[in-house]
Amino acid sequence: MAKRHSTPNIGVLAVQGDFAEHIRMLESLGVEGREVRLPADLNGVDGLILPGGESTAMRKLLHRWDLVKPIKALAKRGAPILGTCAGAILLATKIADGDEPVLSLLDIEVRRNAFGRQLESFETSLVMEGFGKEGRSRTIQAVFIRAPEIVNVGPSAHAVATLEDGRIVAARQGRILGIAFHPEITGETGVHRWLVAEATAALG
């Protein structure tokens, strides 16, 4: 039997959203992504991606299929988790304007649809701190689609990317990363490389 320590098993939440795009990104890095729809799909998973999608729909499906507890347990075991856009909303400890938080794994407050409707969806380049080679910064092209904004970063987390106007769009707390944009649709590999490296490190 092959030893499993070299490539980690990465799960991709597949209740709704662009999970196939994330799985393709992982494949391009030589890592297989596993679709997660039920708690049993998380068995043996070393890292998890919460994709882009419609956060209200994803929230309901997470509760309906009892996925909240096992995902929190996975984080507690030290597995890295990446949330993009709707995924970042699911990770947040606070959601502006009343919605209950879902996973509460990342110490941030997010505001949904913070830029407006689809006509305000946009592309821009931005700098991600610590996601380049040897922990340097990395400039990437980022696509924001009816995106959330991180309106507050709590003491346990820190911002890793801001827009030119200063608004925060990515934040990290240890092995938990939430970003408001979509590297999976531009083919930007830096964030997925980070996840795979963290999952590999967590395997020991």
Added chain:
Amino acid sequence: MCENRGMPAPKRAKTSTWATKSGLAQMLKGGVIMDVVTPAEAKIAQEAGAVAVMALERVPSDIRRDGGVARMSDPDMIKGIQAAVSIPVMAKARIGHESEARILEALDVDYIDESEVLTPADDRFHINKHDFKVPFVCGCKDLGEALRRINEGAAMMRTKGEAGTGNIVEAVRHIRTVAEEIAALKGQSEKRVRAAAKEMRVPYELVKLTVKAGRLPVVNFVAGGIATPADAALSMWLGADGVFVGSGIFKAKNPAKTAVAIVQATTHWKNASILAEVSAGLGEAMKGIEMRTIPEGERLSKRGW
């Protein structure tokens, strides 16, 4: 949160790019888009887990029953639905009706459906969708129709089916046709593919890209006749990226329960025991129409060219 319009994109950012237009459709994948005619229905849809709603004045089965000319909805009605929910709101314009589309764009809808469910305004041309900031979804029955729409700028497709019938047979036919026509071009010589492109009246490069990917180059949902959780699962099994449900929800005996069940079935389309669980006890589905009883001239899917 619904009244929160947000602070717009930063100054140096580019809006309405191909990535933002086709990207929103990517975010809707694996989800259900529901037709709604009132803010109350929109809330039921959102509560059930819909990824977007289609705001319109009458669902297709009522349009079919009432006859006459079906047009874009009243802007006040669309605004009411936008105010009621935080999920994306789509609205329909007539085929070729640039002005209806401009009005919908001014209303800040998230997607425009250039739809055969409404009465066509132009019997020769569809809307030039590249000229718009807002993205479009269009219907198709076959590969040529899909690629013509994409070439005109559609950022999302839906196979047409036969709207308002509660009968999935045409939807199945259309998604199968698209898949079979792509498969038939796989491994063919450049000469053959060029000939196919010419016949379909689309650029060779677009056909080449489609054949290489083995699928349409934009997100493709199934529409037209989906009425049960099993119908949604079948659509996904046939390769759809997601599902539009029109009359199937609010013409069912129990709309809220049916809406939830169709959402679950779209996620768990591979899991037959979950499908059995969510299909149980929904009450009567919409009545439905046998295709033979609809004269050719009254088939909505024949509209569009």
